[in-house]
Amino acid sequence: MINLVNEVSKEYGKPDEVRIELARELKLNAEERATMTSEINKATIQHQKYAEVLQREFGIKSPSRNDIIRYKLYLELSTNGFKELYTDVKIERENLFTDKYDIDHIIPQSRFFDDSFSNKVLVPRSANLKKGNFTAFDYLENEGKEKLEKFLNVIKDLYDKGFKTKEKKEKIQKKDSEKGEEFIKKGKKKKTN
Numbered sequence: 001m002i003n004l005v006n007e008v009s010k011e012y013g014k015p016d017e018v019r020i021e022l023a024r025e026l027k028l029n030a031e032e033r034a035t036m037t038s039e040i041n042k043a044t045i046q047h048q049k050y051a052e053v054l055q056r057e058f059g060i061k062s063p064s065r066n067d068i069i070r071y072k073l074y075l076e077l078s079t080n081g082f083k084e085l086y087t088d089v090k091i092e093r094e095n096l097f098t099d100k101y102d103i104d105h106i107i108p109q110s111r112f113f114d115d116s117f118s119n120k121v122l123v124p125r126s127a128n129l130k131k132g133n134f135t136a137f138d139y140l141e142n143e144g145k146e147k148l149e150k151f152l153n154v155i156k157d158l159y160d161k162g163f164k165t166k167e168k169k170e171k172i173q174k175k176d177s178e179k180g181e182e183f184i185k186k187g188k189k190k191k192t193n
Helices: 002-012 030-058 065-080 125-133 136-143 145-160 166-172 180-192
Strands: 100-107 118-125
Touching: 030 065, 065 100, 065 118, 065 145, 100 125, 118 125, 125 136, 136 145, 136 166, 145 166
Parallel strands: none
Antiparallel strands: 100 118
C-alpha cells in the first residue's frame, strides 16, 4: 500500500486524502460507512487534543500512541477519584508517565489476542507483575474475598456512573474459566483484522 501511494504521489503529486476500505467495511451500507468514518475522525481530533495536553502539561514533546492511551485510561478513572482498580490507590498525576504504572490487559493479551482499549486499565507496575497471566477477576479473587468484593463494587459503581463501557465491564468481570469458545474466537478475530 505504501509503495502504491508513493508511486501515485510521484506521478500526480501528494494526495489530499487516502482512504483504505477493508473487506469487512464493504459489507456496510453507505450510512454505516459514513458513521464509522465520522467516529474515526472524532477520535483522531480527540487524540490530537490529548497530544497537545501531553505536550503542554506533561512536557512530552512527541506523545506516542501509548502515551495517549495511558492518559485516556487515567481520565477514565476520574469518576473514581483517579483510584486505580486493582489496589484502589490514587494515581498521582505527576507519576502518570513514570515506570510506577503500567497499561494492563484485563484479559491477558498473550492468551486472547485482544489489544482493544476496552481490555486495558492503568495499574501500578507491582500489581501488574503480580497479576501475571491471570484475568483481572482471577487475580483479585486470589488476593482475597474482601479485595474482590471491593473491586466488583467499584466496577458496578463506575459503570452506573457511565464511566465504563459494557464491553469493558464484562471483561473486568470475566473469569478465566468462563472464557468459552466464542470468547476465544472473538479475541482471535480482532488480531487478524
